[in-house]
Amino acid sequence: MARDGKPTRDNILAQSRALILENGFSGTSIDHILERTGITKGAFFYHFKTKSVLAKALIEEFAREDIGHMERALKETAHLKGDALSRLLLFVQLFIDMMSDLTEPPPGCLYASYLSETNQFDQEIRDFILNTILLWRNTLELLLRDVLKEYDMRIDVDIPSLADLITVIFEGSYVVSKAVNEPDLTAKQLQHLKNYFQLLFIPKK
Amino acid sequence: MARDGKPTRDNILAQSRALILENGFSGTSIDHILERTGITKGAFFYHFKTKSVLAKALIEEFAREDIGHMERALKETAHLKGDALSRLLLFVQLFIDMMSDLTEPPPGCLYASYLSETNQFDQEIRDFILNTILLWRNTLELLLRDVLKEYDMRIDVDIPSLADLITVIFEGSYVVSKAVNEPDLTAKQLQHLKNYFQLLFIPKK
């Protein structure tokens, strides 16, 4: 055997993610990444054949974490399956809690970063982002349809678009957070989503 | 005098905005802009001394339009000053109507585009974006405080963050719209904001 390359690879991923969230993908040169990681060009291209291979690895890692959060929240609310509204509210609350711990604004979302220069990426990456967004939609839709078995809506709304609202609020909060320096902004915005759910649903008579 | 340069300048602004919304600012080279406008490098640098001068002109034009929409909505709801909740709801409805007319997803928001590679821009531009976002916050806050004179809230919420929600939903919708091809997505998301306002406020007894 030989020495372990994983720390180097992980470092490239971490530093380039941070750089891309501040400078964009096109605005992040490989030389910048080398400077930040302290490695050489040879090492970089040993781990990633091209810059777009790095782009793909980054978005896949990001999506893994993202979906991981979603699945963890599903698990941690599974005990409330009998009370679908409580489950939905706790599901949102878990993300409020997660975003409340921050001492500075969130670093940003790589989906939004890529989408803001979407032509720089191939169809495979664009479809990958689309599919993770649709996974969020489908997951929330399931939670919402469970609620509708026992609850009516005070105002009749389109369920898929209501399912999208959590993604919209996350993405929007991240954008606004990049402008205003308020670490609790995302948590507060998610609280509005929770409020909306609370107000919208009323037990069937 | 000599020939009129305004059409050329306007064309540069229009084409570069479109390019930047798809490729990002760093991802949009001046050569790309020349290709799209059909002008030469000399003409470009005659109108904009540097690329960052273009960046500033673009964001100023975009903000002018953005604030124009806001002020128009304020004017068109001014007749409801005596009924603050109706005014607020109509204010949102005007933007729902605006976004309902679309036959394809909105082209995107230049604030979000710039913020996603925020380090590429100087403090002046970043402050400029911040101030337009804060103008939206302050404007909505005024509308909301008027409502609170006659209405209580079913759930007690932080007013500045409630004011931010319209910006958050706009920005988030634009992000998600870049992934999913649904022209009515933004209108539907704004409808949730309107619903939330409707559900949240209850006349003082």
Add this chain to the structure above:
DNA sequence: TTGTTTATACCAACTAGTTTGTTTGTTTTT
């Protein structure tokens, strides 16, 4: 009306530096 002037608007070619990626070989680590 006609020719000349003049500032603006624009063009074509060039420059200096940066970009991604390659190559060749050496050194370190396990």
Add this chain to the structure above:
DNA sequence: AAAAACAAACAAACTAGTTGGTATAAACAA
């Protein structure tokens, strides 16, 4: 011994920006 990383040079394409000159059209003079 083999993987992982370094070092340094190189190439081809692309980058923002410059230069010197030309076309255009209004203003002015004859």
